[in-house]
Amino acid sequence: MKKALALLLTALLLLSGAALAEEEEGITLRFIRVFNDAAETNFWETVIEDFEAANPGITIEYISAQDQDAVLNTMFAAHMAPDVIGGGVGALPHRASMGQYIPLDDYFAEWEEGSDMIERVLQNGYYDGTLYGLGYSVTPYIFAYRIDLLEEAGLDVPTTWEELKEAALALTVRDDAGNITRSGFCFPMSGSNMVEYDVFVFGNGGRFMDEDMNPTIDTEEALEAFEFLNSFLSEVNIPYNNNEVNPFLTGNAAMTLINNVTLRPILENEEYAGKVGIAFPPTNGSHYTFSGCNMLSISCDSEHPDEAFEFIKFALSEEIVLRRAEMLNVPVVRTSLLEEYNAMDPYNAVRSECVQYGISMPATLWSPQFTQIRNAMLQEVIFGGADPATALADAQAELEEEIEFL
Template identity: 35%
Template structure:
């Protein structure tokens, strides 16, 4: 039988009774408003996770252009920070029937909210859309769940290999030659590490020791492994491939090549803060380091993922979703198509630096900044994000906790992964129902 996510229904019910003063619009269509010509004005509600000013300005332009091409339509934008704020806002809205028409949100939400019937399948609305075939295959696949298309990926967040050419020179390494294998990476990392006694002051290789699952996943995938069998809800991070990847990273941590850190916290993320010589990080880290340290212009290398058994890296994704509660589904689909158009995809790159997601823009994108964009395009092509399971949060929490145990020598890498699988298997009956 179909497996469904057991949601905290009581919490959602309680949220439904609260006032939605902080949730943007109070519904998906306002019938009491009129356009300037006296006709009814249709309001399309659009919510996005994120509150940064640069992206707010981007969306203001997109909305203005959409309204100009659709007379009688007004698009209302509402924003909330990623994480608990957006989750609370969405839970309250879906419980009270006031969910947005279109939502910009994370890959991790696909399974949970699609399984609850909150996201509308897009297949029928995009059947005659030529742009669908132009989407990169890896991007298109992020929006599928149980054979149906629920989201359109439009802002990738890939991890590329970054290195400091100036520090390579200091260590006697070729600044134009990044490590090409796990063995070279380990060798380079030890040569690049700087210490004051037993304290590492410069990480040869940035390994997140807290909330470290994204880097670890990249190495498992490179080693030919998988994190989980999504269809059968079977954890696979105790496989030989995953254990070997864990042993590799734990050994480097034990040798002191990294500084303890949580890369999800901007003040701890080593590479953009100038505290690491090599890292798997986002293109944003590359840009931020050069912005904060202009003297490093031309001193940061960028390459695609290291290949062991296969090329692989982590690549998150933001997607556009249509709410099942939308009263304006055809109009919502038109808005989504405009955002994924070739013209708009290129504008998103030039205005936000977002990697392109269309095959037809590949050559233009790479040629625009060949020193970095080939690597970024490859990372999107070979990247994989969070598992599309309804318990993705619990899955990554368990992995990260057991990675810490391995990194700090509490248990062996093998035991840490076996412990993690045992913990998740105990939790699964409470997370899914047959």
Template identity: 25%
Template sequence: MSRKKWLATLGLSTMLVGSMLAGCSGGEKEKASNDPVKEEDKQVEITLAGWGSSPEETELLEQVLADFQTKHPNIKVNHEVIADQYMDVIKTRLIGGEGPDVFYLDASEAPALIQTGAIEPLDEHIPDDFDVEDFEKPLLEAYQYDGKTYGFPKGYSTLALFYNKKMLADAGVEVPKTWDELREVSKALTKGKDVYGFGQNPELARTVFIGESKGGEVVKDDKANFADPLVVEAYQTYVDQHLVDKTAAQPSDVGAGWTGEMFGQGKAAMVIEGNWAIPYLQNTFPDIDFGMAEVPTIDGKKGTMAFTVAYVMNAASEKKEAATELITYLTGKEGMETWTSKGFELPSRKSVAEKLGYDKDELRGALVAGAPYATVWARGTNLPIVFNNFNNQFVSAYLGERPLEEALAEGQNTANKEIDSK
């Protein structure tokens, strides 16, 4: 369905979905329908929708919602978990006028959905003391369009360098601070095909900051631009570590499912991963002694990726006041402190990260340090098309099947033809 048709359908489908009922006390006649009802006597029901998470995260969210309802007894929150095909379900319900009042929205999906008009701008709803400036700037900007803010990030993760302390010590090398150092250190850490110095993720979502490190743009004017010579040059070093140096490998090369597993199994001495890898390694590979550092700089420039999800409001909601109260509590300092207290997500508010000590944490400190300069995984309304075509062609070059420049040129042409034909 085209965006115009999508928006038109959404507009036609908006409807009033509730009615106010007036009750009567024992023995008294029913009140006339036009009698005023005190605001504090009303209870508003709103729906919060999100996807499934771990039992520990679900329990934590339920705690935050319970705290909210204690402070707002006139608002009842119905928490709905959409287990499969989350965005498809959300879009279908929005089109049908049955969308939730508040819901999760990944940054990568935000540009397209915002431009349909389905998301309510929040600027005029939030209280003056909400302290918008407290949010990490790149995370907030992912939900801003045309001067308006459409969502507040509930948490995030950047990427950082995970390194095996014993392997580095045995090889007599230091933690690399630059990409040139990473390349050299990887040579010292590689042991044939048994252990690679560096575990790689050869796909766009993990490497946009690398592709743009030389000054090029992977996406430009909402179209694929990864055949840009500056982008090709930036990615060539990454590919050469695999094909020329033979000191880097992807997880499938060693029978692993992802770089976290590759690292935990001792098949890579260093990987670039996110916050989610910390509990995984601690629980699955408790004997591994690992450290974390910021991603090595490229040509003196810091870079990393950030992945974030925000709470947004359905523009068709008839309960915007209650929805605002929920969003501002969940992303306010009190609610966010509870939600991020276990470290499943990092606080998108700087003050909360400092209060919880994550900015100085031995492991997560590197992730927090990357937030101000991170590249958020969000690149316009055509990101799925760009993403798929980049990955299809980049992997062929990564495997040595064709030159990188040729592969990316074909991927860009195919992506833009698909975009033009929409």
């Protein structure tokens, strides 16, 4: 990593020299985004090509980096950060609070198409009342189920917690030794960000942050979510790490919570053609789920913020947003495109609904600490036998203590 960063700094110095001739040669905007997978890269290459064709004199330099945070930290330290940054919702509060992202409120107010952004997606870009990013990519958590197995058992698709529990118990299969060979409902025991629990908290009317940006882990809604999961998970679950393969994808689970992108392999597997369905996650009266979001921001080092926002507007235009949906099989982020997107696939209406009612990570400086503490609490309660009420109180106290040192 140190060698890679050193090479990056060398490249940046060369870029700074090249920038001296920029006035004569036109404007170059540098763009970096989170992750560097091939499909996403291919999509952005088409966007850049079309933007440059429509904007003579502006060139987009696309920077690919596996460890975006480390690369950006180095670039900001050298005051040579890219003009446009495609980053996750969790990184926005930190960089905004350090002044590394510029406010977009004035630009957004003048953008005639801004009101077309899906409200839940738009809200993800705010930190402390100021807009710092515009969502271009959403990853909703959906409820996936086996159509054939539910039909064989004579069960409807669960829409409530109690229906989920009933179906999970009925669809679980054990061998002669009593070991679960097919999970009725699989739930992770570990992972980097165990938002599956968040789905149940949100679906019960809970939140992890109040209007004043204070943490609210220890709530009645969170306790009820734990009590519900503990009432049946041990009888139906094949635990797994959510960074690895979900048992549902290999046919070893009848139902699960999973993000839209991760589900794609089984939907494209001919063995399961017509056997897999998706729905809004079962709730306990509150119609919300979890939805991740990546956003486009402008760095404080940009010498061309006006042109940078033009690129962001282009990337969020109707044509490009719809192209993204077609190329990457992901939901749209503009309200006017929902009808056309929903018509592209029988289940796209479900995906859209999960975005419109999707809640992301707390937009606060303490979001990383929350993730670690929530993960540990979940493991202790669901798989370690800890008392839920005590674990919630301890997690709340631990996070509040961590916040004091931020």
